[in-house]
Amino acid sequence: MRIRSDVFRRAGRWLLLPALVLPASLPGTAFAQDAPSLNVEGPAVVLTNVPFSLTLHTEDGENARYRVRSASGRELAAGDLPIRSETSVSGLRAAEGDLPLSVEMTSDGGSASASVDPPQFPGWISLLPPIIAIALALIFRHVVVSLFFGIWLGGFFIAGLDPLAGLGRTVDTFIVPSLADTDNASILMFSALLSAMVGVISRSGGTRGIVEALRPLATTPRRAQLATFFAGIGIFFDDYANTLIVGNTFRPVTDKLKVSREKLAYLVDSTAAPVVTIAFVSTWVGFEISLIRDGLRIAAEQTADPALAGALASASPFTVFLSSIPYLFYPILALVMVAAVIASQRDFGPMHGAETRARTGGGVFRPGSQLMVNSEETGLDAPEGVPLRWYNAAIPVLTVVLTVLFGLYFDGASEVGRGASLWDTFGAADPFKAILWGSLAGCLVAIGLAVTQRILTLSQALDGWLAGIRAMTMGFVILTLAWSLGEVTSQLATAPYLTQILEGNLAPELVPVITFVTAAIVSFCTGTSWATMTILLPLVVPLIVALGGATGFEAGGGELLVSSISSVLAGSIFGDHCSPISDTTVLSSMASACDHMDHVRTQLPYALVVAVAAMLFGHVGTSYGLSPWIAHLLGIGTVIVVLRFVGRPVPAGS
Incomplete structure (x- = not known):
């Protein structure tokens, strides 16, 4: 799934992603009682110790300043508040028991205050809607019901564990805005x-x-x-x-x-x-290059090495993108896998059963399938x-x-x-x-x-x-529900939570493979590769530079930096490729008039084989000195060996 909206373009730093503008009737939005010129907009929910943002609005007040305090009085943030402005206060973290938050404004004309009290949950709660929806769809193959349940679960959390209010949020907060986008x-x-x-x-x-x-x-x-x-x-x-x-x-x-x-x-x-x-030349290139440019700029600002900072700041993002193509192991090996499957006419896993059924006269789709397009009765x-x-x-x-x-x-x-x-x-x-x-x-x-x-x-x-x-x-119904579930993950800050728990002190050689896995998980759970790239690239580029992975970049080196950039792109595509809530996965089922979950189940083993080969030989191997071209050859060999010894010939049919 790809999202080109300005929201995700502005969310280059994941700390800003949870900042949501909500109607006044929803939790997390508060208006000052004694100063109507100040109002505060907050997230739909706050995850314990996961960064979030508040947006402050004021119309007047000379020399205004704000303070954000926890329920215990601990100051979380403070700063100037320009007149007639919208100010974002990012990077806030709330420990258990810190809510409600109070926002105080003081100015020459007086003072005002507001309270922000959205529901607060542990971070793992944000994973439940996508994981449960995907699991139910895979187990029971009722994708519409499964997606709707996942969306309702998100509404249930946002409504403060009120099941009926959560049902209302399912429609007015998730489905309708998804259609209105x-x-x-x-x-x-x-x-x-x-x-x-x-x-x-x-x-x-x-x-x-x-x-x-x-x-x-x-x-x-x-x-x-x-x-x-x-x-x-x-x-x-x-x-x-x-x-x-x-x-x-x-x-x-x-x-x-x-x-x-x-x-x-x-x-x-x-x-x-x-x-x-x-x-x-594609609709993706400009988007990817813009993210690479932002990541290089942030890294240049943060590094203490003047020569490296200059090289990062002056580097051509397009040249870096071209350099990253040999390290895009998953996309390249995915194409190789398709060609090898066609050439060998061998399959494995659920796909072999599907092909055997079709070739032996059992039908090109499974009896009882919920076809995304009813090609039989149109x-x-x-x-x-x-x-x-x-x-x-x-x-x-x-x-x-x-x-x-x-x-x-x-x-x-x-x-x-x-x-x-x-x-x-x-x-x-x-x-x-x-x-x-x-x-x-x-x-x-x-x-x-x-x-x-x-x-x-x-x-x-x-x-x-x-x-x-x-x-x-x-197909339209499923696509809309998939987008709505993606909006659930956005409002529950699923991606920032995943990013936070997966980062840590790493050896630079491990950054590419861990980045690939992180991007895959985020993309799989959110159903969007573009938002995943937007979140991770501005994080990963400065991280690998700080860990020393860009050493020699000014002299044409920095292979770990290039590999890490490719890992974000490739991992995002892998997760999106496997995700039942990805719009490209849904569109593939629609265009093929296939049962959506049958498509997901039969494709998943092939994607996993390619991903393992890409990680093992590509992102790990090249980090320790293996040539990317040799890594590709080893990956191709792995694909061929798996098809030869795990795959079985498909019957010729009648």
Whole structure:
């Protein structure tokens, strides 16, 4: 999952993440009784000894100062309070029994005070909503109920252990704001428009035309999977576009050749974020470079070595990003694993059972599955006698791809100018605008082709358009609940708590692997790789510099620094890749019309094998002097050995 909102961009330091602006009716927000010009906004909950923030607002008062005191009178913070300002007081820690907090303001015009008394819990409470929701979904396979329970549990804590009030918070504090978020709304609209385009394409015979056109080439399950793999690599510029286009386009082909929906979802998911992460030109590059730049700046300010500080301050973030690519072991090995699985036609774990079922006539999805798209009853089949023309599918899809690419370029160029480099231009673009433009253009082209060729009337084309949207209803519900659970983890400060308990005094050689594990856990529990990167990179870069891992950076060295940066990126992707509440994981299930938890269960063993190889040979091996290229070879060898001795051949089928 990725979140481009300004909230997470400003949360580069995890100490600021728990600062939440809440309505006056919620716990944690207080207004001074004797000075209406002062009000205080605090977090939804306070975790014992985990840093949090307060936001102070005042309209008047000359020479104003504030003090924050615990219930026992201990001063937690103090400082100046500018007139007509919003002041954030960060880094506060409350021990057990410190609440309620009192905030006092004194000025030439008098004084005012306010009390802040949100619910207080031990830090481990913040882990319960995501862990319980994910565990229930894995065990019982009822993902909607499991996610809703996790969200309610978060509301239960925020409401001070009131179960009925927690039910209200489930809707008004988590679900509605998730839908109101502009980035989330853009993803839903893009998914709906792309699904609507697929509906028109299906009704006009374009989908079956693609199947017929690929029949001479994709004659075997291996070839169908290989075509899907190369299509995933080809759409390298955006993971959302990659997932939805590849899954929807190749699903009819893989269904025809009895490739399980679980395998298709794995292929789609494993060629989305891993490809986009390492591509020079993508919607991720600018975001990653901006975080690297911030981390280098913070490290330069904190180091006592003038030469190293100068080198860090003047280093090109893009050059550092390029240097980090060989150390992105998980994304690279994930792609290798996909290619090896396709080439060997061997599987292991639940995936082998899914493929055996599909090849032997048991169906491309498990009986009783809760399909993210009801591909069996959508009413999208082409009427009898409709010409099966492959280009009625290919042209709208190509329109989406080209429109997104041109949209990214022109939107980015409007920000940085036409003379900027291509990666700077793409990095400055708003990907949500581009994918919306592309999906809308694809819909219009698909309808235009169907109507002008007299294959469908305008009314029939619009019926297909609406049918495509209706087919995605379950996916939209799960996606919304996943975002809402992510908001729960944000308001409960799950990520700061995890980061705090996982950091400590470390040998610099261990920082990359511990960083990878930390990023994976945070990303898995929160369902967002972008927020995880935002939280950890400004922490990890100064940490590894302080531990001596950037020695020689000014002379072209500092491999541990580069490796640590890569560990954040790779670990975030691994956790996001495995998380049932990640939007890219949900979108992969949607595009493949697969049961979401079946996708998670079958993909997880492959991701774990890749992660272990990446940690062992990549992040540990290179920290102790192993060449990254040799580490990759050892990782590839591990993947091949596991497939050879653990994997079993998939039946050829009938």
